[in-house]
Amino acid sequence: xxxxxxxxxxxxxxxxxxxxxxxxxxxxxxxxxxxxxxxxxxxxxxxxxxxxxxxxxxxxxxxxxxxxxxxxxxxxxxxxxxxxxxxxxxxxxxxxxxxxxxxxxxxxxxxxxxxxxxxxxxxxxxxxxxxxxxxxxxxxxxxxxxxxxxxxxxxxxxxxxxxxxxxxxxxxxxxxxxxxxxxxxxxxxxxxxxxxxxxxxx
Ligand SMILES: CC(C)(COP(=O)(O)OP(=O)(O)OC[C@H]1O[C@@H](n2cnc3c(N)ncnc32)[C@H](O)[C@@H]1OP(=O)(O)O)[C@@H](O)C(=O)NCCC(=O)NCCS
Numbered sequence: 001x002x003x004x005x006x007x008x009x010x011x012x013x014x015x016x017x018x019x020x021x022x023x024x025x026x027x028x029x030x031x032x033x034x035x036x037x038x039x040x041x042x043x044x045x046x047x048x049x050x051x052x053x054x055x056x057x058x059x060x061x062x063x064x065x066x067x068x069x070x071x072x073x074x075x076x077x078x079x080x081x082x083x084x085x086x087x088x089x090x091x092x093x094x095x096x097x098x099x100x101x102x103x104x105x106x107x108x109x110x111x112x113x114x115x116x117x118x119x120x121x122x123x124x125x126x127x128x129x130x131x132x133x134x135x136x137x138x139x140x141x142x143x144x145x146x147x148x149x150x151x152x153x154x155x156x157x158x159x160x161x162x163x164x165x166x167x168x169x170x171x172x173x174x175x176x177x178x179x180x181x182x183x184x185x186x187x188x189x190x191x192x193x194x195x196x197x198x199x200x201x202x
Contacts, residue, residue, distance in 0.1 A: 009107070014099030018066050022107045025061035025073065030054045032070040033061065036090045045125065046090065061088065062107055064100050071095040074104035076111050079144045082118040082173065089122070105133045109167065118173040121147070123162040135165035142166065142176055 008023040025033065033054060041048035054061075060075035072091035078084045086108050091100045112120045121143055124130055143164060168174050 011103055013066065014103075020071070020100070020103065021065045022062060022103060023065070025058050025063050027055070027058060029061070029063050029070070029073075030058065033063070033073045033088075036070075036073060036092060037088055040090055046088070049088065062104065062111075064091075064103055066095075072100045072104055074108050076108045076120070078115070078117075079147055083144055083147075084112050084115070084117045084120045085147060086120050086122045101129060102133050105130075109134075109169065113169055116170075118170045119166055119168050121164060121166045123147075123164055125162060127163050127165060130165040133167075135167045138164050138166045138176060140164050 008021055011020045013020050037046055037049050040046040060077050061073055063073045064071045074089040075087050076084050077087055
C-alpha cells in the first residue's frame, strides 16, 4: 500500500498481455513522468513541468505500469472543497488507444469521489476522449478563478485553444445553471488571475 488512502490496484490489460498496475506515484517516478509530459509539451500539446513542480505535487499523481514499464500518468489537483482538476494526463505513444487513458481517468475520478468532490474538470485539446470518459464541454466561467493560475505562463494565454470539460460526480450538489459561489474559496491572490482569451474571440 502506497498511501493511507489508496492501495495499488491491478487491472487486466484492455488489449491483453500482462496485467496493469495503477498506483500512486512515488519520487522515483519523477524522471519518467517528466520525460513523458515534456515530450508532449515540446509539441505544444501539454504544459511543461519542472522537477520542482513535480516534487511538490507528486501526491497528486498516479501512474499505470505494465510490469516494470511505465505507460502513463495523470494527476488530481484540488481547487476548492468541491472542485478538482484532472491534469497532466499522458499516455506513451506506443500505449495509446488501448484503454490506459480511461483507466487513469477512472482511477482519478474514484479518488475525487473518495474526497467527496462534486465535480472534476480538465482543460484539453482531446475533447472526444474526455466525452468518451464521461465529461462534457462547459463555459470557462463555470470554473473557479484559481483554475487559471498556471495559464499565466502559457504561451497561448492570449489565444487559448484549450476546451474546458467537466464531469459531475454529485449532481445533487452541483448545478451549472446557477452561478457558483466561489467567493468563500477566493483568496487575495485571485485578483491577479485572469481567464485566458479564447482563440475564437481573437
Ligand atoms: C489523450 C490520451 C491521454 C488518451 O489516452 P489513451 O490511452 O489513448 O485513451 P483510451 O485508449 O483509454 O481511450 C478511451 C476512449 O477515448 C477514445 N479516444 C482516445 N484518444 C482519442 C482521440 N485523440 N480522439 C478521439 N477519441 C479518442 C478511444 O477511442 C476510446 O473510446 P472507446 O472507449 O469508446 O473505444 C492520450 O492520447 C495522450 O496521452 N495524449 C497526449 C497528451 C494529451 O493530450 N493529454 C491530455 C491532456 S488534457
